[in-house]
Amino acid sequence: MKHLHDFGESEEMYLKTIAELASKQDPIPVTWVAERLGISTVSASEMIHRLENRRLLEHTPYKGVCLTDEGRRRANTIIRRQRLWECFLTDKLAITWDHVHDLACRLEHATDSMVTEALADYLGHPTTCPHGNPIPSTEGEMPPPEGIPLGDLTPGEGGVILRIHPVSALLLRHLAEKRIEPGKEIEVREIAPFDGPQSILIGDEMHVLGREVAAHIMIQPNTETLGSRKLMEILG
Amino acid sequence: MKHLHDFGESEEMYLKTIAELASKQDPIPVTWVAERLGISTVSASEMIHRLENRRLLEHTPYKGVCLTDEGRRRANTIIRRQRLWECFLTDKLAITWDHVHDLACRLEHATDSMVTEALADYLGHPTTCPHGNPIPSTEGEMPPPEGIPLGDLTPGEGGVILRIHPVSALLLRHLAEKRIEPGKEIEVREIAPFDGPQSILIGDEMHVLGREVAAHIMIQPNTETLGSRKLMEILG
DNA sequence: ATGGATTATTAGGCAAACCTAATATATAAT
């Protein structure tokens, strides 16, 4: 007999979370997954074993997890749904930027491919979500995300905000308050010693951002202000 | 710690199901609830006790269940969400009539009141769903549904289809195939003996409908064709 | 190489929603 419950929502969130973390490092420590999902490492470890048995990921002990091709395809399907809903919520329902991430994170699990594709049609097949992140294709392929973290820039360097790496609503609210959003010019002015917070200039306002926050703001660097060493890194 | 899962979807489906059945009879036998949800009576009974403890309904053994005011309010909130999504899916995404019921039944549980009200705004505050059923208010009040079941009409009687009482996608597909939809004229031509199926005329086509199906097609009767006995019933 | 920190596993539990099989109770029909 089939149950009333979906019992696939957890699985989907694991895959999505791993895919999102994978753009920062690969393989992903199980600890990171647990922390992001707000559960114990034991529970995460259990579930990861189950997903490994089903060939959706591979776990190398003491290293971390990597999605298989099928796992990544599935993850990107969920991400596609979330980002399309984000577009709908902002563009059509006029819900603010910092709210749509969490709202879409609930809808994504209740959406099949028929609705997804009809929605994509209706929205005119957008290529990025309101936070600037690319929307995967119907086939579950995602263009490589662009930009480098603001946190990697040094004083004097700056550029245009390309996207906000997907993360909790709290961070988005924090950024929304300071009017830090995709498309805007931003410049690093100062970095406190001992890997401390960055002082940044956006519009005509100065703000101090913690390293964790700065790591999620992805920049298209302004090449003029950029040190040549970093230029090499980016191009080569 | 909070769980990843909602664990409220079941509760919502119980309340909604009971509210929908309540328009046919009151109180509702627990058996009906179990059957509609496709679960055992034991499971339904368990859950109904839990909902009773939380004052969302009242259960009189060997009679059935009635929603409390709070229970009905909650149920109508879910119904509002479902029917607004149904409008969205048909009007904006151009998904057919018979599909939207089930699709919206998944979205309804992933939708909070912010999204619901923004959606209602966006759709221009529709008053009925694509199946003709009334959409409850923000406060959880629903206008009394109109019409009498097609199954109660006798040969020669007819009228306009007002709405299809909410039920499975199978029934909707069945009706969609025969072009039986809200707004159309329909007339009973014949009833087979021993409470058998009805032969009906819609457009220029004749169809034979089982009693169960006919019970879900709600009619605004054409008073000229109507027997005076039934007229009394309706008006008085 | 060795000790301390990180990572993984084991053991034992819990709650929500389901299930079947068996039993008990109330209502309805003869």
Added chain:
DNA sequence: ATTATATATTAGGTTTGCCTAATAATCCAT
């Protein structure tokens, strides 16, 4: 009043997804 039927409860079990506490294995830095 008795019996048959419908309804309810009890008992015991499953799966999913989470938990804590304790232990074991590995990695890394000195």
